[in-house]
Amino acid sequence: MHRENMQTSCGKFGMGFNISVNQNDFPFSYYMMNISFFLICSGAQAKQASLQVSHSAASEVISEVTFLRSNHSDVIGAEKQATSALANAIKNHTQLKEQIDWRDINNLLISGSTCGKCPLGWLIFNSSCFFFSYTESTTVKKNWHKSREDCIKRGADLVVIDNQQDHTINDMRSGRDVWGNGFWIGLTDMESEGTWVWLNNVTEVEQRYWMDGEPNDGHIGEDCGVAVFSNENPWKTRYDGACSQKQLQWICEINQS
Ligand SMILES: [Ca+2]
Ligand SMILES: [Ca+2]
Known part of the structure; x- marks a missing residue:
């Protein structure tokens, strides 16, 4: 009597089967069992694939959120820097304007005195x-x-x-x-x-x-x-x-x- 060990495995999905069946004794059952294992394994694979897709999508979303958070912080930081730079520029402009005004006045005072047309000062x-x-x-x-x-x-x-x-x-x-x-x-x-x-x-x-x-x-x-x-x-x-x-x-x- 021929006995065949029918072994199948969905081991990578955490599911294992090891069944000893005599094909000659139960031909119909043997084939039915094969089909059943096939369906179980296919279902498990599909579910795993689905989980992998979901996990992958979630990872992308998390990555995107992390990136946006980081980006948002960068934007806020850049805005603060720009505001600070603008304040400095305005301050420098005011100081420079005063310096130029004084220089103009001093030049006028000097030219008025040195050209001999006006009294000193x-x-x-x-x-x-x-x-x-x-x-x-x-x-x-x-x-x-x-x-x-x-x-x-x-x-x-x-x-x-x-x-x-x-x-x-x-x-x-x-x-x-x-x-x-x-x-x-x-x-x-x-x-x-x-x-x-x-x-x-x-x-x-x-x-x-x-x-x-x-x-x-x-x-x-x-x-x-x-x-x-x-x-x-x-x-x-x-x-x-x-x-x-x-x-x-x-x-x-x-x-x-
Ligand atoms: Ca008045
Ligand atoms: Ca008056």
Whole structure:
């Protein structure tokens, strides 16, 4: 009698079978059993393959999430770095601008002095020499009359701002906000209230240079012009002050033309 050991294995799936069957004794059962093992193993393989696919997909998702988390952290880090860099750039730009302004002023002061056209320490600009009282003292302030006296002693007079370049100078100096509230300039309405006349007898007709609400002839009467830097509007650089009472710095001018 022929006996055949029918061995099959789905061992790699953790399933093992070892059955001894006599093919001659049970031919039909033998084949049925073969088919059954085939189906069991196929099912197990399919399930394993499915698990492998699921595991692989999950790994990819986890990997993707990890990557995105890492990427997100990088983006946040880059944003912080960019913000910091921008703040530094703004700070550097401000410092550089101040350095350039000072260099321009120093160059003007040097050129004014060395070319012999202006007294030492005066600033030359647009064929005129300018003296800013702060260059001698940052603390000495005078009323309008005393300021004018000082200018006259220097062979000059209070500044007459009669063109755009003079405005530029005025902005350059007063924009630093280191000279207090402003400078006396050669502009008054002493002769006729509300009619503003420069010391060269030219009547000022432009209204746009006054700060908002000025001139207002405030308090006990304000008849002398002051130049001051305005953050809100660099064009509006003037107001009127009380000539005898208010103590300010001043700007003298020698007109070379
Ligand atoms: Ca007035
Ligand atoms: Ca005023």
